[in-house]
Amino acid sequence: MTSSYATYDTNAPRRPINLSLNSDLIAQVRSLTPNVSGTVEELLASYVQSARSQRDEAARQLNSVLDAVNALHSVHGFLSDEFSTL
Template identity: 30%
Template sequence: MLTRYREDAPKKPVNCSMNSDLVARAKAMGINVSAAAEAGLLTAIEQAERRRIQEETDALMKFWNEHRAQFGTPADEYCEI
Protein backbone atom coordinates (compact mmCIF):
# COMPACT_ATOMS: atom_id res chain seq x y z
CA MET A 1 0.00 0.00 0.00
CA LEU A 2 1.48 3.34 -1.01
CA THR A 3 -1.04 5.59 0.67
CA ARG A 4 -0.53 6.55 4.25
CA TYR A 5 -3.42 8.15 5.98
CA ARG A 6 -4.73 8.54 9.48
CA GLU A 7 -7.18 5.72 10.00
CA ASP A 8 -8.32 7.43 13.19
CA ALA A 9 -9.09 10.74 11.43
CA PRO A 10 -12.58 12.02 12.16
CA LYS A 11 -15.28 11.13 9.67
CA LYS A 12 -16.45 13.93 7.40
CA PRO A 13 -20.00 13.91 6.11
CA VAL A 14 -20.10 14.15 2.32
CA ASN A 15 -22.85 14.12 -0.25
CA CYS A 16 -22.43 11.88 -3.25
CA SER A 17 -24.75 10.31 -5.77
CA MET A 18 -24.69 6.56 -6.24
CA ASN A 19 -26.62 4.12 -8.35
CA SER A 20 -29.76 3.43 -6.33
CA ASP A 21 -29.89 -0.23 -7.35
CA LEU A 22 -26.34 -0.80 -6.14
CA VAL A 23 -27.05 0.96 -2.84
CA ALA A 24 -30.21 -1.09 -2.28
CA ARG A 25 -28.42 -4.35 -3.09
CA ALA A 26 -25.52 -3.47 -0.81
CA LYS A 27 -27.84 -2.65 2.08
CA ALA A 28 -29.81 -5.85 1.50
CA MET A 29 -26.54 -7.79 1.77
CA GLY A 30 -25.52 -5.98 4.94
CA ILE A 31 -22.68 -4.10 3.27
CA ASN A 32 -21.66 -0.89 4.98
CA VAL A 33 -21.94 1.53 2.05
CA SER A 34 -19.75 4.18 3.71
CA ALA A 35 -16.99 1.67 4.43
CA ALA A 36 -17.21 0.26 0.90
CA ALA A 37 -17.04 3.76 -0.59
CA GLU A 38 -14.06 4.59 1.62
CA ALA A 39 -12.28 1.41 0.51
CA GLY A 40 -13.00 2.25 -3.14
CA LEU A 41 -11.66 5.77 -2.65
CA LEU A 42 -8.47 4.39 -1.12
CA THR A 43 -8.05 2.04 -4.09
CA ALA A 44 -8.54 4.92 -6.54
CA ILE A 45 -5.98 7.04 -4.67
CA GLU A 46 -3.44 4.21 -4.66
CA GLN A 47 -3.89 3.66 -8.41
CA ALA A 48 -3.42 7.38 -9.07
CA GLU A 49 -0.27 7.40 -6.93
CA ARG A 50 1.13 4.40 -8.80
CA ARG A 51 0.44 6.12 -12.15
CA ARG A 52 2.12 9.32 -10.93
CA ILE A 53 5.18 7.44 -9.67
CA GLN A 54 5.41 5.48 -12.93
CA GLU A 55 5.18 8.68 -14.99
CA GLU A 56 7.92 10.30 -12.90
CA THR A 57 10.09 7.20 -13.21
CA ASP A 58 9.55 7.02 -16.98
CA ALA A 59 10.54 10.68 -17.37
CA LEU A 60 13.64 10.19 -15.23
CA MET A 61 14.71 7.09 -17.14
CA LYS A 62 14.18 8.86 -20.46
CA PHE A 63 16.35 11.75 -19.27
CA TRP A 64 19.03 9.37 -17.96
CA ASN A 65 19.10 7.33 -21.16
CA GLU A 66 19.39 10.47 -23.30
CA HIS A 67 22.11 11.88 -21.05
CA ARG A 68 24.03 8.60 -21.10
CA ALA A 69 23.73 8.33 -24.89
CA GLN A 70 25.10 11.86 -25.29
CA PHE A 71 27.76 11.97 -22.57
CA GLY A 72 28.35 8.37 -21.49
CA THR A 73 29.15 7.47 -17.90
CA PRO A 74 32.37 7.30 -15.88
CA ALA A 75 32.13 3.50 -16.00
CA ASP A 76 32.23 3.42 -19.81
CA GLU A 77 36.02 3.42 -19.88
CA TYR A 78 36.09 0.26 -17.72
CA CYS A 79 33.49 -1.87 -19.42
CA GLU A 80 31.89 -2.46 -22.79
CA ILE A 81 28.16 -2.11 -23.15
Protein backbone atom coordinates in the same frame (compact mmCIF):
# COMPACT_ATOMS: atom_id res chain seq x y z
CA MET B 1 -3.00 3.93 10.61
CA THR B 2 -4.81 0.65 10.89
CA SER B 3 -5.98 0.25 7.31
CA SER B 4 -4.44 -2.33 5.00
CA TYR B 5 -4.13 0.61 2.62
CA ALA B 6 -1.74 2.78 4.62
CA THR B 7 -2.45 5.80 2.44
CA TYR B 8 -4.46 7.84 4.90
CA ASP B 9 -4.97 8.44 8.60
CA THR B 10 -7.76 6.07 9.56
CA ASN B 11 -8.13 7.91 12.87
CA ALA B 12 -8.85 11.26 11.21
CA PRO B 13 -12.32 12.64 11.99
CA ARG B 14 -15.09 11.59 9.65
CA ARG B 15 -17.18 14.19 7.90
CA PRO B 16 -20.36 13.90 5.87
CA ILE B 17 -20.28 14.62 2.14
CA ASN B 18 -22.95 14.60 -0.55
CA LEU B 19 -22.68 12.16 -3.42
CA SER B 20 -25.04 11.45 -6.27
CA LEU B 21 -24.96 7.73 -6.99
CA ASN B 22 -27.08 5.36 -9.03
CA SER B 23 -30.00 4.22 -6.84
CA ASP B 24 -29.96 0.65 -8.17
CA LEU B 25 -26.25 0.35 -7.46
CA ILE B 26 -26.71 1.66 -3.91
CA ALA B 27 -29.55 -0.84 -3.33
CA GLN B 28 -27.30 -3.68 -4.48
CA VAL B 29 -24.43 -2.49 -2.28
CA ARG B 30 -26.71 -2.22 0.75
CA SER B 31 -27.80 -5.82 0.21
CA LEU B 32 -24.15 -6.88 0.32
CA THR B 33 -22.74 -4.83 3.18
CA PRO B 34 -24.16 -3.26 6.32
CA ASN B 35 -21.55 -0.47 6.14
CA VAL B 36 -21.70 1.34 2.79
CA SER B 37 -19.54 4.21 4.08
CA GLY B 38 -16.83 1.81 5.26
CA THR B 39 -16.89 -0.06 1.97
CA VAL B 40 -16.62 3.15 -0.04
CA GLU B 41 -13.78 4.30 2.20
CA GLU B 42 -11.87 1.05 1.57
CA LEU B 43 -12.46 1.34 -2.18
CA LEU B 44 -11.27 4.96 -2.19
CA ALA B 45 -8.15 4.02 -0.20
CA SER B 46 -7.43 1.30 -2.74
CA TYR B 47 -7.93 3.78 -5.58
CA VAL B 48 -5.57 6.31 -3.96
CA GLN B 49 -2.89 3.65 -3.52
CA SER B 50 -3.28 2.47 -7.13
CA ALA B 51 -3.28 6.01 -8.57
CA ARG B 52 -0.17 6.92 -6.57
CA SER B 53 1.59 3.75 -7.72
CA GLN B 54 0.73 4.54 -11.35
CA ARG B 55 1.94 8.12 -10.96
CA ASP B 56 5.18 6.96 -9.31
CA GLU B 57 5.78 4.36 -12.05
CA ALA B 58 5.18 6.97 -14.76
CA ALA B 59 7.69 9.27 -13.03
CA ARG B 60 10.24 6.42 -12.84
CA GLN B 61 9.77 5.69 -16.54
CA LEU B 62 10.15 9.36 -17.44
CA ASN B 63 13.30 9.64 -15.34
CA SER B 64 14.68 6.55 -17.07
CA VAL B 65 14.04 8.10 -20.49
CA LEU B 66 15.60 11.40 -19.39
CA ASP B 67 18.66 9.56 -18.08
CA ALA B 68 19.02 7.76 -21.42
CA VAL B 69 18.68 11.01 -23.38
CA ASN B 70 21.21 12.74 -21.15
CA ALA B 71 23.64 9.83 -21.55
CA LEU B 72 23.20 9.94 -25.31
CA HIS B 73 23.78 13.68 -25.31
CA SER B 74 26.91 13.42 -23.20
CA VAL B 75 28.41 10.95 -25.68
CA HIS B 76 27.17 12.37 -28.99
CA GLY B 77 25.98 15.91 -28.28
CA PHE B 78 22.76 17.29 -29.66
CA LEU B 79 21.91 16.56 -33.28
CA SER B 80 21.02 20.22 -33.67
CA ASP B 81 24.58 21.25 -32.71
CA GLU B 82 25.67 20.10 -36.17
CA PHE B 83 23.33 22.57 -37.85
CA SER B 84 23.44 25.50 -35.44
CA THR B 85 24.59 28.85 -36.80
CA LEU B 86 24.85 30.41 -33.34
